[in-house]
Amino acid sequence: xxxxADFLDASVRSATPLLLAALGETVSERSGVINVGLEGTIxxxxxxxxxxxxxxxxxxxxxxAGIAGLIFATIFTIIAIWLGADQIxxxxxxxxxxxxxxxxxxxxxxxxTGAALSAPTxxxxxxxLLQDLPLIGSALFHQPLPTYLAVALVPAVWWWLxxxxxxxxxxxxxxxxxxxxxxxxxxxRVQTIASLFGGLCGGLAGGALVLAQVGxxxxxxxxxxxxxxxxxxxxxxxxxxxxxxxxxxxGMASALQFLFQSLDLKLPYQIFLALPxxxxxxxxxxxxxxxxxxAALGARVGAADVS
Amino acid sequence: xxxxxxxxRAMLEPILAISLSLIALSALLxxxxxxxxxxxxxxxxxxxxxxSVIASxxxxxxxxxxxxxxxxxxxxxxxxxxxxxxxxLLAGAAAATAVSMTISPAFGLVGSCLALMAGAAAGxxxxxxxxxxxxxxxxxxxxxxxxxxxIMLHLTGLLVRGPLQESxxxxxxxxxxxxxxxxxxxxxxxxxxxxVVLAVLSALVLAWFLRSTARGFRLRMTGANPRAAASAxxxxxxxVATAAFIASGAIAGLxxxxxxxGVTYALYENLSPGYGYTAIAVALLARLNPMAAIGSxxxxxxxxxxxxxxxxxxxxxxxxxxxxEACVILVLLASEWIGARxxxxxxxxxxxxxxxxxxxxxxxxGEQA
Numbered sequence: 001x002x003x004x005a006d007f008l009d010a011s012v013r014s015a016t017p018l019l020l021a022a023l024g025e026t027v028s029e030r031s032g033v034i035n036v037g038l039e040g041t042i043x044x045x046x047x048x049x050x051x052x053x054x055x056x057x058x059x060x061x062x063x064x065a066g067i068a069g070l071i072f073a074t075i076f077t078i079i080a081i082w083l084g085a086d087q088i089x090x091x092x093x094x095x096x097x098x099x100x101x102x103x104x105x106x107x108x109x110x111x112x113t114g115a116a117l118s119a120p121t122x123x124x125x126x127x128x129l130l131q132d133l134p135l136i137g138s139a140l141f142h143q144p145l146p147t148y149l150a151v152a153l154v155p156a157v158w159w160w161l162x163x164x165x166x167x168x169x170x171x172x173x174x175x176x177x178x179x180x181x182x183x184x185x186x187x188x189r190v191q192t193i194a195s196l197f198g199g200l201c202g203g204l205a206g207g208a209l210v211l212a213q214v215g216x217x218x219x220x221x222x223x224x225x226x227x228x229x230x231x232x233x234x235x236x237x238x239x240x241x242x243x244x245x246x247x248x249x250x251g252m253a254s255a256l257q258f259l260f261q262s263l264d265l266k267l268p269y270q271i272f273l274a275l276p277x278x279x280x281x282x283x284x285x286x287x288x289x290x291x292x293x294x295a296a297l298g299a300r301v302g303a304a305d306v307s
Numbered sequence: 308x309x310x311x312x313x314x315x316r317a318m319l320e321p322i323l324a325i326s327l328s329l330i331a332l333s334a335l336l337x338x339x340x341x342x343x344x345x346x347x348x349x350x351x352x353x354x355x356x357x358x359s360v361i362a363s364x365x366x367x368x369x370x371x372x373x374x375x376x377x378x379x380x381x382x383x384x385x386x387x388x389x390x391x392x393x394x395x396l397l398a399g400a401a402a403a404t405a406v407s408m409t410i411s412p413a414f415g416l417v418g419s420c421l422a423l424m425a426g427a428a429a430g431x432x433x434x435x436x437x438x439x440x441x442x443x444x445x446x447x448x449x450x451x452x453x454x455x456x457x458i459m460l461h462l463t464g465l466l467v468r469g470p471l472q473e474s475x476x477x478x479x480x481x482x483x484x485x486x487x488x489x490x491x492x493x494x495x496x497x498x499x500x501x502x503v504v505l506a507v508l509s510a511l512v513l514a515w516f517l518r519s520t521a522r523g524f525r526l527r528m529t530g531a532n533p534r535a536a537a538s539a540x541x542x543x544x545x546x547v548a549t550a551a552f553i554a555s556g557a558i559a560g561l562x563x564x565x566x567x568x569g570v571t572y573a574l575y576e577n578l579s580p581g582y583g584y585t586a587i588a589v590a591l592l593a594r595l596n597p598m599a600a601i602g603s604x605x606x607x608x609x610x611x612x613x614x615x616x617x618x619x620x621x622x623x624x625x626x627x628x629x630x631x632e633a634c635v636i637l638v639l640l641a642s643e644w645i646g647a648r649x650x651x652x653x654x655x656x657x658x659x660x661x662x663x664x665x666x667x668x669x670x671x672x673g674e675q676a
Binding site for chain 2: 234
């Protein structure tokens with residue numbers, strides 16, 4: 001059935017930026033840092049991706065978006081980790097900053113008209129033979145670069161967190177910063193690295209959104225994806241594979257609107273726009289008890305240093 | 308810290324935060340190629356240019372900001388990170404509109420009061436969902452309130468294209484609220500309405516409640532250190548936190564109801580230009596103090612009114628103000644770090660103070676905050 005194949009294809013496409021952002025946030029949260037500024041980081045990645053794509057082409061622009069995200073995340077890192085401010089409030093401010101800054105810069109760069117400036121986009125890369133599989137061929141093996149990058153990052157992040165020394169340091173810091181410190185780990189350094197990685201992934205997510213999905217920039221185009229990514233991390237029980245499953249679930253919820261449109265059901269489109277958010281709440285409620293957040297998530301490690 | 312030094316710091320900090328943010332705004336304007344003087348002149352004119360501008364611009368915009376700022380402050384004081392004032396405000400606006408459309412204009416002022424009460428109730432219910440998810444299912448309120456903001460935005464979109472749409476069914480907005488059911492204007496010839504009085508009264512009542520009542524004390528204790536409040540204070544922290552959460556939503560909902568019955572007279576999707584998010588900056592600048600929130604809301608009302616003028620007269624995108632607001636929060640967070648180094652106190656004590664801190668210290672801490 002062609003409709004179903006299209007639906008799966010759209011699901012994977014919608015899931016890609018969410019997964020990229022969620023993988024970064026997973027690492028960050030495992031070190032005890034929750035970054036609500038992820039939404040702002042993503043939109044900075046969007047604008048950077050668009051601007052870079054018009055100059056250096058889409059592939060290099062994806063990298064540029066990641067770097068822009070990383071640079072933007074240093075603001076959050078300084079305020080929340082080095083100065084030990086409340087992570088949630090710092091993150092909220094960073095989101096406001098990102099949304100305001102990109103809206104302003106876009107108009108400055110490309111004029112007041114807000115005329116949709118289209119960027120060259122990343123073409124889907126087909127994997128020979130596999131892409132011709134029925135139903136899932138197009139969804140899994142005929143996708144643009146960021147999707148493959150996101151999929152490859154899932155085992156990579158798992159390996160990093162569970163099989164390396166630095167991964168152990170990240171997890172230890174997230175569970176008990178004081179104990180980590182007494183065993184010679186610097187929680188501040190670990191959290192800095194983890195949250196900058198979160199910024200890199202957030203930027204890549206923004207780049208993926210512009211370069212592989214939308215092809216242009218609009219004010220506020222991140223449209224809550226940063227927040228959904230944070231919910232995905234919780235739903236995925238702070239594991240990379242869990243994040244992948246949860247991201248796909250959200251991709252499907254978002255892609256439902258295309259499916260229902262093709263089935264010609266007369267439902268108001270606001271219902272589909274709200275659906276992923278409603279599902280997040282329901283899913284978070286039912287995930288109760290089966291997951292546990294890192295013990296020191298959101299704790300002010302930096303503040304302990306000064307008091 | 309000495310009382311005098313503390314007072315000085317309490318006054319210096321907001322001034323510092325606002326000054327630095329205006330400097331950041333100027334720098335951004337300059338980098339973006341705008342004339343800083345022209346933009347800043349427009350900002351000043353739009354905010355304080357004349358008495359009528361202050362009444363119709365600054366004070367009208369400060370009103371929803373004060374309601375939402377109080378909502379954020381009361382939640383944060385109870386240790387609840389309610390980022391959902393935006394959605395709760397919209398819920399209140401939608402409910403007030405629905406009531407105003409339903410009842411007869413003959414109700415007059417009583418009808419306005421009913422609409423306001425419906426708004427507060429709707430805001431409370433919308434926050435109540437997040438409170439329930441937090442209490443029963445352990446869902447982080449930061450995530451749930453943000454989700455609920457987006458859901459309410461789409462729900463409003465649905466309402467103004469469906470049940471609440473104006474009779475010609477052309478525009479995505481509700482019909483105008485009948486003249487008799489609108490909030491009265493208090494300054495002739497301006498847009499300033501009775502809602503501003505209601506907002507200031509709310510601030511005064513809330514300040515009294517937090518400072519002078521047992522419930523207010525329990526709320527502050529719950530926010531300052533839930534574990535100590537539960538074990539040493541015998542406080543049912545879950546109940547207090549839930550009540551504070553719902554009350555916070557009700558205040559934001561009241562703000563939304565005041566906005567439709569006092570300013571816009573109709574419901575539409577983009578009713579709030581992010582009042583609920585700016586409210587976080589309002590509350591933090593006021594150090595979560597309801598009385599100080601009056602001044603803080605005035606400052607941000609001026610900034611928002613000035614930004615509108617800046618966009619009209621100097622073609623500066625209004626998004627710049629979002630940057631300035633974010634800077635206010637970031638500067639305050641940074642100055643809190645400096646304060647902590649100097650042995651002061653912090654806006655929030657999430658994560659709890661160190662275990663060796665005893666209850667007496669905690670009580671003084673609560674009094675200071």
